[in-house]
């Protein structure tokens with residue numbers, strides 16, 4: 043539901059048109075409500091409201107409310123558990139301080155990493171050679187041009203068997219491959235809302251495993 047035309051014209055905003063309520067529950071779709079002009083003009087922000095429970099159970103997406111830093115780490119752990127040792131590429135989106143590194147820390151801990159996890163802001167990528175295979179953590183915040191990633195040999199990192207988590211993936215558009223999963227973290231009044239969206243068959247499989255895991259943990 044887009045209520046004002048002006049809401050679609052804010053700087054750095056994303057224009058998403060949802061034409062009917064039905065279009066919000068179709069496969070590959072997302073539930074997006076742009077409520078006011080202000081809500082779309084925050085720098086790099088996107089206002090997303092999940093209105094019904096049904097919209098949270100769409101086949102390709104999953105929304106999770108995350109109240110604390112610890113539960114963000116827990117969600118990262120759950121994703122790693124759902125991934126197993128197979129490959130997975132994850133785009134982590136959200137404004138500064140949203141919780142992208144916290145999520146990654148949980149993922150890495152579940153994969154067996156015991157030390158600290160810091161965003162590789164200056165080196166762009168931090169490799170973790172773990173017992174069950176490599177995990178690569180990217181932070182592209184300081185990337186000036188996506189072509190810099192070519193110098194880094196980024197395509198070699200994105201092989202089918204590696205696990206890559208990328209903060210600020212929008213800075214590498216055009217060079218980075220399509221991700222299996224897009225994780226978008228939104229600020230809410232009480233914490234964060236995490237939206238996980240599968241964009242490949244592999245992403246879909248992992249998301250299903252995560253859904254089952256979450257359900258089992260909740261019961």
Ligand SMILES: Nc1ncnc2c1ncn2[C@@H]1O[C@H](COP(=O)(O)OP(=O)(O)OP(=O)(O)O)[C@@H](O)[C@H]1O
Pocket residue numbers: 108109110111112114136137138139140141142143144145161209233234
């Ligand atoms: N529900 C929450 N989930 C995650 N972090 C939270 C939450 N509530 C508060 N925080 C705080 O928000 C901060 C998140 O930091 P983090 O480094 O993970 O963000 P980031 O998205 O990686 O930021 P950047 O874009 O600067 O790399 C931490 O200081 C954490 O304590």
Ligand SMILES: [Mg+2]
Pocket residue numbers: 142143144161181209
């Ligand atoms: Mg970070």
